[in-house]
Amino acid sequence: MTSYLEICKTEVNAYLSSMFWGGERAARLFEAMNYSLLTDGKRLRPALCMATAESFGVSRQETLPAAAAIEMIHCYSLIHDDLPCMDDDDLRRGKPTNHKVYGEAMALLAGDGLLTEAFARISRRMPSVTAERQLRMVQLLALRSGANGMVGGQAVDIEMTGRSGSLDDVHFIHLNKTARLIQASIEIGALFPELTEIQFRALSIYGEALGLAFQMIDDVLDVVGSREQLGKTPGKDEQENKLTFPRFIGVDATRERARATIERGETALREAGIARSPLFELQEQILERSH
């Protein structure tokens, strides 16, 4: 049976490929952007956005522009993260990284382009959503991925690399670098239907928990995964002396902590009366994934 994630992935990939991106003169910029965007990613964040909206009867089709915008933000962050001045990675999803193919200048601009086009995409008038709610989507995407969110997490991650930190530092980095954009995926999905503020808050709490659990599993996989499974170089965290959960509490306790974190999120959903949702299938895939 095709999983919910696979269904979303197919639809997101079709949408991303069909986006008309003109530019005869700037052809190489678009090529560089598409090189990283039209790759074999899991499309987890778009799927979380779609699953959240679909829990309340909104069609996946309607959510595609927002889901694509979120994936574009994720994609830009990977391109910039791989640059020599950052993590200096040669391999991403089993392919040479963007700057290895297009050079550093073009990779920088491809990231800037994807980041900016994400906001162009999510601000294109969506017929089924009020302008007020669509503005809230833009606002959340920017806040969660900005200096008080993802970019802030990356900055602290870079600064703390090689230094001794605390478990609180790890929590801050994971919360901002990874969890905030996953949270935004669910929050933005939750703005498609008309929800009560209680329902929205419950989904927001759940999104944060899911995002934290996701990064904990990621830490674990960097320790126990293989190059073939991950499509990138494993063991980089330890090699680069990154702050991770396994470094402080070990692999098994990190796994347990991920499970406990998600359970707190599920409790929030239950209390808001959200009992049936494709989110739960995605959640299990996150917890059980091997790459």
Add this chain to the structure above:
Amino acid sequence: MTSYLEICKTEVNAYLSSMFWGGERAARLFEAMNYSLLTDGKRLRPALCMATAESFGVSRQETLPAAAAIEMIHCYSLIHDDLPCMDDDDLRRGKPTNHKVYGEAMALLAGDGLLTEAFARISRRMPSVTAERQLRMVQLLALRSGANGMVGGQAVDIEMTGRSGSLDDVHFIHLNKTARLIQASIEIGALFPELTEIQFRALSIYGEALGLAFQMIDDVLDVVGSREQLGKTPGKDEQENKLTFPRFIGVDATRERARATIERGETALREAGIARSPLFELQEQILERSH
């Protein structure tokens, strides 16, 4: 007498300095962002936004969030443009460039942070504008500064550097790299009042013309200006074999062309019945500027 540009500059600087940017842990990121943002810039783009709205009776105060967002986009583009993999500049506005002070990784993230926070700022609900029109502001800011605008222009600029190009290539680069964001400043200002589509279009055409003229003057100043006047290294264009107007048609013809371009823009304004506006004072300062 204090010029209109000076008045706007004071107000924009006060607004930019007052923006609450939290983050104890990410303090250095915010410091890097503010290092480049709270500098002695001309604040021309915010002033153009404010002048446009004020032409129709909108207070400058109301336009500040949008004006600040535009300046943040401009500022991020300068930080990324100065990076070693791009123009590799050591000096900007008379001060060491961002990466010279904070390192490449933090400068990259400061740029990403400013770019993203610009969209956070412009999507914060403005009480005096309908949500529909505010979404259009977001949309225009993204389109003009994205891959079909500023970032596209920078990509082609980088690609064409050192190659033989045509006057059409110069036009493409200037239009996208510089004029589009200046055009957006005027377009976004024009979305504060309720204008007719004809008035909006006239201002959009004028903005494009003004932006092109601005870059032509910039090219001229790079040839004839001094380090003290410019606050950056002059003669870089020729040294780096950049495509510029003076390279093709000389300094005097470039000046004339700038004047003729603005006149075309003025005609559009006149035809739409826009006769009195602080824009005209700003325009003269652009044409007569020495830095």
